[in-house]
Amino acid sequence: MLQVEHLSYDVVEEGKQSEILSDVSFTVNDGEMLVITGPNGGGKSTLAKLLMGINKATGGKIILDGQDITDYTIDERAKAGIGFAFQQPPRFKGMTVRRLLSLAAGEPLDEKTCCNLLSSVGLCAMEYIDREADATLSGGEMKRIEIATVLAKQHKLCVFDEPEAGIDLWSFSMLIKRFEKIHKEKKESLILISHQERIIQMADRIMVISDGKVESIGDAKDIMPTLFGDELDGCECRRQKGGELYGE
Amino acid sequence: MENNQTKVQNTEAEQTKTELDKVTEDVLKVIDSYGFKQEGAYNLRLNGMAVCHGDSRHIHIVKKEDKPGIDIHISGEAKDEQVHIPVVMSQEGIDVVYNDFYIEDGADVTIIAGCGIHGEGCSETRHDGIHAFHVGKGCNVKYVENHYAEGNGTGQKVLNPVTKIYVGEDSTFTLETTQIRGVDSTERENYVELADNAKLFVTEKLMTDDDQTAVSNFDVELNGEDSSARIVSRSVGKGKSHQVFHPRAIGSNRCHAHVQCDSIIMDQAEISSIPEIDAKHVDAQIIHEAAIGRINDEQLVKLRTFGLNEEEAESVIIENFLR
Numbered sequence: 001m002l003q004v005e006h007l008s009y010d011v012v013e014e015g016k017q018s019e020i021l022s023d024v025s026f027t028v029n030d031g032e033m034l035v036i037t038g039p040n041g042g043g044k045s046t047l048a049k050l051l052m053g054i055n056k057a058t059g060g061k062i063i064l065d066g067q068d069i070t071d072y073t074i075d076e077r078a079k080a081g082i083g084f085a086f087q088q089p090p091r092f093k094g095m096t097v098r099r100l101l102s103l104a105a106g107e108p109l110d111e112k113t114c115c116n117l118l119s120s121v122g123l124c125a126m127e128y129i130d131r132e133a134d135a136t137l138s139g140g141e142m143k144r145i146e147i148a149t150v151l152a153k154q155h156k157l158c159v160f161d162e163p164e165a166g167i168d169l170w171s172f173s174m175l176i177k178r179f180e181k182i183h184k185e186k187k188e189s190l191i192l193i194s195h196q197e198r199i200i201q202m203a204d205r206i207m208v209i210s211d212g213k214v215e216s217i218g219d220a221k222d223i224m225p226t227l228f229g230d231e232l233d234g235c236e237c238r239r240q241k242g243g244e245l246y247g248e
Numbered sequence: 249m250e251n252n253q254t255k256v257q258n259t260e261a262e263q264t265k266t267e268l269d270k271v272t273e274d275v276l277k278v279i280d281s282y283g284f285k286q287e288g289a290y291n292l293r294l295n296g297m298a299v300c301h302g303d304s305r306h307i308h309i310v311k312k313e314d315k316p317g318i319d320i321h322i323s324g325e326a327k328d329e330q331v332h333i334p335v336v337m338s339q340e341g342i343d344v345v346y347n348d349f350y351i352e353d354g355a356d357v358t359i360i361a362g363c364g365i366h367g368e369g370c371s372e373t374r375h376d377g378i379h380a381f382h383v384g385k386g387c388n389v390k391y392v393e394n395h396y397a398e399g400n401g402t403g404q405k406v407l408n409p410v411t412k413i414y415v416g417e418d419s420t421f422t423l424e425t426t427q428i429r430g431v432d433s434t435e436r437e438n439y440v441e442l443a444d445n446a447k448l449f450v451t452e453k454l455m456t457d458d459d460q461t462a463v464s465n466f467d468v469e470l471n472g473e474d475s476s477a478r479i480v481s482r483s484v485g486k487g488k489s490h491q492v493f494h495p496r497a498i499g500s501n502r503c504h505a506h507v508q509c510d511s512i513i514m515d516q517a518e519i520s521s522i523p524e525i526d527a528k529h530v531d532a533q534i535i536h537e538a539a540i541g542r543i544n545d546e547q548l549v550k551l552r553t554f555g556l557n558e559e560e561a562e563s564v565i566i567e568n569f570l571r
Contacts (some may be wrong), residue, residue, distance in 0.1 A: 054549055078555040090546035093510060094482070095568035103564065104554050149554070 002028040002051075002157055002189060007060035009046055009212075020046050021212045024060070028157065031186030033179075035203035035220075036193045037227070043212040044193045045087060048161045051191070052084040053077045065156065081156030087165060087193075089146035091134045097145055098129045104149035117148045120178050122171030139166045147175065151182075157189045158182075164196045176202070200227065266292075266300035275336045275364035279394040282330060282360050289331040291318055296343040307331045307357070317346035317378075320359075324352035324384065335363040340371040340403055346378045353384035353416070362394035363409075365430070367401040374406035381412070387419040397430030405430060410437045415446040417472065422449045427462070428570065429455060436464045442503075444472035452481040453570045456489035456517070466495040470503035470532070477505040484566050485517030496524040499532025507536040512543055512569060 009021040021043045028034045036044050049055040051062060053074040062070045069080055078084075092100065101117055102109045109117075115125035121144040131137065133145060143166045150158050163179075164172055176198055182188055183202060192199055200206060206223035208215040216223055265286045268276070272294060276284040284290070289307035292300050298318070301309050306326035310319045320331060337343060351357065367373045383389055391413075397405035407427070415421045427434060440448055448468060456462050468477045477497060485491050497505040509521045523536035543565055551561035 052553060073557075074549060074552040075555050075557050078553050082553075084553045086546075086550065090544060090550050092547060092565070093569055094571045095565075099568065103551065103556070106555060 001030055001065060002191075003061075003063040004051070005061040005063070007047070007050060007057050007062065009043075009050055009055060010058045019212055021050070024209070024214055026207055026214065026217055028189045028191060030156075030189055031183075032204045033183045033190040033192065033202060034205050034207060035200050036191060036207045036209060037195060037200055038209040038215065042210045044209050045161050046212075047209065048084070048159050048191070048193055051077075051157075051159055052082060054084075083150040083153065083155035083158040085146050085150045085158070085160045085163060087161040088139075089142050091137070091142060093132065093134045095133050096130050097133050100133050100145065101149060101152050105152040109152070117152055118145070120151060120174065121145070121148045122167075122174040123148075140168060140171070143167055144171060144175075151178070155188055157191065159191045159193075161193045162195070163192060164194060164199060172196075172198075197228070200224070268292075268294075268299075269338075271338050271366050272336050275338070275366055275396070275398070276334055278396045278398075279336075279362035279364040280332055280334050280360055281392065281394060282332070282358070284332050284334055284360075289320075289329070291320075291333045293333075293335040293343075293345060295337055295339045296341065296345075304329065304331075306355075309333075312346060312348075315346050316344065317348070320347065320349045322349065322351045322355045322357050324354035324387075326355045326357050328356055328358075330358045330360060332360045334361065335375055335377060336366070337363070337373050337375055338366040338368075340367070340369040340373045340401075342372070342374045342376070344376040344378065347380075349379070349381045349383075351381065351383045351387050351389055354386045355384065356388040358390040358392065360392045362392070362396070363407055364395075365397040365399070365405045365407070367397060367399035367403055367405045369401045369403050371403045372406060373397075373401075373403055374408070376408045376410070378410040379412070381414065381421070383413070383415045383419050383421060385416045385418055387416065387421075389419070390422040391424070393423070393425045395425075395427040395431055395434065397432070399430075404432045406433045407431050408435045408437075411439070413438075413440040413448075415440065415442050415448060417443045418445045419443075420447040420449070424451045426453045426570075427455070428453070429457065431456075431462075432460050434462045434464075436462075436466075438464075438466040440466075440468045440477070442468065442470050442472050442475035442477065445474045446472055447475070448477040448479075450477070450479040450481075452479070452483075454481075454483040454491065455486070455566070455570060456483075456491055457486040458489060459487065460489040462489070462491045464491075464493050464495075466493075468495075468497045468505065470497065470499045470505055470534075471501060472503070473501045475501065475503045477503075477507075479505075479507045481507075481509040482570055483509075483511045483519065484514065484570060485511060485519045486514045488516045490518045492520045492522070494522045494524065495536075496526070497534050497536070498526040498528065499534050500528045502529060502531035503533070505532075505534045507534075509536075509538040510569075511540040512566065513540055514542065 118125035207217040289304040306323040525534040
């Protein structure tokens with residue numbers, strides 16, 4: 001179980017202290033899927049980075065399975081059982097996709113396992129396995145490989161920062177099925193940061209973050225109507241255009 | 249060439265193996281990634297002397313009479329064959345060797361060369377390998393060259409290769425040159441001429457550390473119609489080392505060339521990348537790219553999310569960059 005208690009994150013810009021996240025508290029139970037949504041610039045990705053240790057919280061605690069991991073480094077958190085998929089994954093000159101997946105898995109992966117992983121994110125595996133994970137791949141291809149790196153190993157908690165970004169509709173459907181499967185097996189807890197209605201609909205619970213604060217958190221059935229109900233002006237219009245609640 | 253082929257008819261069966269010491273065996277393992285064996289066509293030069301050599305049916309090695317070195321004659325009937333010509337220096341001194349390759353039309357061969365120095369003394373150990381490749385028509389030639397030095401000696405370990413390559417019509421020449429560690433100083437001179445429809449693929453990998461220096465000059469003359477060249481140079485500079493790259497592509501006909509130099513700079517290293525492209529024909533298409541930068545923080549962070557610490561992540565990035 002993940003417990004986040006009164007987490008805050010401040011930065012100093014041009015000599016002035018600015019609060020990016022303030023007093024964020026929530027839990028994610030074992031096998032639970034929490035979707036974090038909210039307007040752009042509200043602090044969702046910052047929260048994800050704090051969970052992985054990429055940014056250091058300026059206040060509060062993060063507890064994973066009873067262990068205080070607040071001061072853990074990135075690699076210590078990975079070893080503690082957190083997996084993380086970046087919104088914009090980096091590229092690696094000279095590193096094959098297979099090597100990247102093997103590093104993610106923590107052991108050399110055979111061809112069949114690599115192929116299965118890549119297929120599960122909608123990539124025709126044999127075309128990619130020996131290619132370099134560099135600028136020759138498109139943003140969408142890199143994004144799917146990024147998701148596959150998290151799927152390469154079983155974690156206690158997987159954090160996906162906008163997994164839908166840059167992915168075509170066909171691959172997105174496959175991705176949804178993959179998340180549904182993980183969720184059904186209840187072996188891993190999932191935190192998905194997303195604007196996508198189909199992802200939000202899968203959640204056990206939903207947390208809305210706005211202006212660095214938790215605006216609302218609760219069971220999906222309670223939060224969903226506030227997101228997709230008529231009371232939010234313009235939502236219906238945006239949904240019809242692209243299925244994104246807060247997207248531009 | 250025919251006489252040479254006749255002379256080697258019975259040599260394969262007659263070859264006897266020369267016993268090599270552990271230092272030589274260990275250095276060979278590093279510099280010959282295909283695995284050096286005293287089988288087929290090979291020539292091992294140890295401390296300035298050819299200590300063992302063998303011919304194959306299609307590859308004949310002849311010792312030069314006028315200067316140190318060998319002539320390697322490769323028949324057009326050679327298909328998917330290898331010739332190994334490593335050099336090991338475990339004693340101080342200067343060794344200059346001239347190796348000339350004569351590759352007949354239609355040959356398909358991989359040439360594995362390279363030099364390894366094991367230096368325990370306080371004087372300089374230097375090897376200058378001066379190679380010339382005369383490649384016929386319709387050939388497929390791969391040349392793999394690994395440079396490496398080891399040992400606790402304070403004497404400079406120096407490698408100064410000179411490589412001249414003349415690629416005939418419709419032939420493909422692939423050059424893979426790697427210097428990963430231990431060499432204090434290197435000055436490389438490469439010169440390539442491409443005939444009609446000849447293709448050149450070059451991959452250069454280099455890592456320097458401490459006070460090491462490396463200079464690499466690479467001239468490619470695309471003289472033939474529809475000739476092409478792709479040169480990729482990747483390097484890592486650590487410590488206080490200093491690297492200079494000067495690839496130059498000259499298009500004198502309808503041709504295509506792409507030169508790419510990428511370097512990772514670390515510590516107090518200095519790297520200069522000076523790509524030069526000269527077009528002397530209206531249909532010459534020549535592109536160069538050059539980039540020098542530190543290890544990307546995002547790459548480090550990504551690998552750390554796999555559980556690697558910063559040092560391990562850095563090592564993986566360098567290893568794969570130079571792969």
